[in-house]
Amino acid sequence: MAPLNSLSKEYPLIDSNFQTFCASHAIYSVEDFLLHDLDALFASAANHSNSERLKQGIHQLLLIVDALHPPVLNGLQLIEDAKRNKHVFSTGCEGIDALLGGGLRVGQLTELVGPSSSGKTQVCLMSSSTVAKNKCSVIYLDTGNSFSPQRIAYFVGQSSDYVSVNQNILDRIICYPVFDVYQMFDLLHQLKINLRSQIVKSDHQVQVLIVDSISSLITPILRGNGPQGHALMISSGFLLKQLAHEHNIAVLASGRSATSTRLFV
Amino acid sequence: MEIGMLPISASKRGKLLAAGYTTLHSILRTSTTHLARDIEVSESEALEILNFATRSSDLDKSSGSNANVIHGGQTAWDMLNEERFSSLITTSCLDLDNILGGGINCKEVTEIGGVPGIGKTQIGIQLAVNVQIPLDYGGLGGKAIYIDTEGSFMVERVLQIAEACIEDLSEYSHHFYKDNQAFGVKMHPNSILENIFYFRVCSYTEQIALVNYLDKFVTEHKDVKIIIIDSVTFHFRQDFDDMALRTRLLGEMSLKLMKLAKNFSLAVVMLNQVTTKHIEGSFQLTLALGDSWSHSCTNRIILYWNDDERHAYIDKSPSLKSASAPYSVTSRGIRNSTSSSKRIKMV
Numbered sequence: 001m002a003p004l005n006s007l008s009k010e011y012p013l014i015d016s017n018f019q020t021f022c023a024s025h026a027i028y029s030v031e032d033f034l035l036h037d038l039d040a041l042f043a044s045a046a047n048h049s050n051s052e053r054l055k056q057g058i059h060q061l062l063l064i065v066d067a068l069h070p071p072v073l074n075g076l077q078l079i080e081d082a083k084r085n086k087h088v089f090s091t092g093c094e095g096i097d098a099l100l101g102g103g104l105r106v107g108q109l110t111e112l113v114g115p116s117s118s119g120k121t122q123v124c125l126m127s128s129s130t131v132a133k134n135k136c137s138v139i140y141l142d143t144g145n146s147f148s149p150q151r152i153a154y155f156v157g158q159s160s161d162y163v164s165v166n167q168n169i170l171d172r173i174i175c176y177p178v179f180d181v182y183q184m185f186d187l188l189h190q191l192k193i194n195l196r197s198q199i200v201k202s203d204h205q206v207q208v209l210i211v212d213s214i215s216s217l218i219t220p221i222l223r224g225n226g227p228q229g230h231a232l233m234i235s236s237g238f239l240l241k242q243l244a245h246e247h248n249i250a251v252l253a254s255g256r257s258a259t260s261t262r263l264f265v
Numbered sequence: 266m267e268i269g270m271l272p273i274s275a276s277k278r279g280k281l282l283a284a285g286y287t288t289l290h291s292i293l294r295t296s297t298t299h300l301a302r303d304i305e306v307s308e309s310e311a312l313e314i315l316n317f318a319t320r321s322s323d324l325d326k327s328s329g330s331n332a333n334v335i336h337g338g339q340t341a342w343d344m345l346n347e348e349r350f351s352s353l354i355t356t357s358c359l360d361l362d363n364i365l366g367g368g369i370n371c372k373e374v375t376e377i378g379g380v381p382g383i384g385k386t387q388i389g390i391q392l393a394v395n396v397q398i399p400l401d402y403g404g405l406g407g408k409a410i411y412i413d414t415e416g417s418f419m420v421e422r423v424l425q426i427a428e429a430c431i432e433d434l435s436e437y438s439h440h441f442y443k444d445n446q447a448f449g450v451k452m453h454p455n456s457i458l459e460n461i462f463y464f465r466v467c468s469y470t471e472q473i474a475l476v477n478y479l480d481k482f483v484t485e486h487k488d489v490k491i492i493i494i495d496s497v498t499f500h501f502r503q504d505f506d507d508m509a510l511r512t513r514l515l516g517e518m519s520l521k522l523m524k525l526a527k528n529f530s531l532a533v534v535m536l537n538q539v540t541t542k543h544i545e546g547s548f549q550l551t552l553a554l555g556d557s558w559s560h561s562c563t564n565r566i567i568l569y570w571n572d573d574e575r576h577a578y579i580d581k582s583p584s585l586k587s588a589s590a591p592y593s594v595t596s597r598g599i600r601n602s603t604s605s606s607k608r609i610k611m612v
Contacts, residue, residue, distance in 0.1 A: 144563060
């Protein structure tokens with residue numbers, strides 16, 4: 001939490017008097033402020049000489065905190081949101097669709113785990129071609145140079161009648177080669193910003209994000225010196241889930257089977 | 266954006282959190298001197314942290330660009346068109362080329378593994394020579410980097426294979442350009458040897474340091490088209506106490522090789538050894554370095570013996586069908602197998 005003195009530049013009510021008052025209650029940062037008993041603070045502010053100013057300072061802090069938390073939703077709003085926005089995308093494979101209750105659900109992170117050569121990349125490629133055929137955009141993060149446009153063209157060509165339609169379909173799949181976890185964070189942040197400012201056009205809206213495979217990005221940093229790798233893994237899971245829920249995207253992440261990366265979802 | 270996502274060391278991160286800087290915004294509001302004083306680091310280190318933070322926040326300011334094309338991506342259609350013009354390195358064995366879809370692909374990492382004596386080093390040397398076939402003859406006209414960890418690179422054998430390759434090329438040109446006598450092959454075995462950059466590594470730290478250095482090396486020598494590592498397992502198998510460290514180092518090394526292959530459009534070929542694994546009561550031959558390493562390559566080829574004949578089998582590939590093909594090792598290099606019942610088996 002930010003120390004109180006860093007707020008003094010922007011909010012003149014939080015001047016040095018206020019900070020000394022807070023220091024007398026052992027409040028040095030916003031976190032301390034939130035943990036402190038507010039009624040007791042108001043009461044002791046009333047006993048001071050410039051009590052009005054101190055009370056205004058306390059209100060200012062509360063306002064800052066209020067402005068920063070996400071909106072509170074009730075159950076009815078969540079159901080409305082689910083009915084309107086959270087569609088299901090078929091993966092193209094009936095068995096997997098049956099297991100997932102229809103397919104990849106918007107707003108959820110689906111993890112695909114298996115040993116080598118079990119078909120994870122094939123499922124990812126098949127899902128992206130099926131989604132692209134249904135007129136939605138796919139972003140594909142490829143960590144192992146295994147994105148094969150030839151295979152996608154084969155999947156698309158299998159069930160569409162004209163060859164000229166292929167370009168439109170293939171144009172909806174965008175592939176990014178990612179080779180380390182910080183690069184992935186940068187990319188996801190940029191995606192978040194682009195999505196926030198995006199004008200909704202049904203043809204170009206990104207609805208599916210596929211990461212193949214996330215475990216190869218996380219294995220080099222896990223179990224190293226300290227919990228840093230673990231923290232990065234958890235924060236990447238958090239970021240993907242946040243993207244999925246706030247921006248109505250279905251996320252599919254593939255990885256190799258290992259107990260350490262199963263903490264991911 | 267959180268502090269945890271900046272690429273800085275753990276101790277600096279701890280100092281930032283202790284001083285109260287938990288978000289990017291709070292770092293950006295201070296100046297270098299204040300930051301240096303608050304977290305007790307030198308001015309230059311504080312400047313570095315601020316640079317990382319401003320670079321990340323610059324991403325926030327990019328607006329108005331096409332929502333779909335974030336910097337660095339390509340659509341599948343563009344990639345498909347590029348693939349049509351991409352180059353393949355032949356292995357000199359027609360059956361093997363056929364199951365590989367024409368040869369070893371540039372921009373991909375291929376792993377080739379097999380029992381000792383099956384011909385892995387021979388394939389490595391053949392590819393190092395074949396990458397230099399001139400463009401006129403359908404090759405790439407590029408140079409090769411050969412990283413030797415076992416000491417099995419024999420220069421006399423390379424010379425032998427190079428001479429055989431030049432003889433084959435001149436025979437080919439003879440057939441096609443019978444009238445044009447001036448179309449001789451202007452290659453000499455010595456020039457082929459000159460275009461192979463040879464590195465000998467003797468420990469795993471040397472191997473990792475070399476892979477890190479390759480980025481700079483390939484930027485200086487832009488016509489390198491293939492990197493062969495023979496073999497990638499050797500230094501990681503014996504007396505490695507910390508298995509977790511091994512997994513991490515291998516994971517990082519494979520990501521760097523993938524990045525090299527993609528950024529410079531070259532082929533990376535890794536040769537691997539085999540080990541036995543106990544599955545369901547029986548012992549099966551599988552590639553060394555464990556399950557985690559199996560995700561580090563784009564394509565995997567396993568070489569095995571089948572009644573006195575050498576066969577190659579495609580074990581993992583995103584776009585090639587599973588198939589096996591026979592090949593043989595002759596005095597002229599890798600060639601087609603000469604057995605009478607030769608047939609490509611689709612598995």
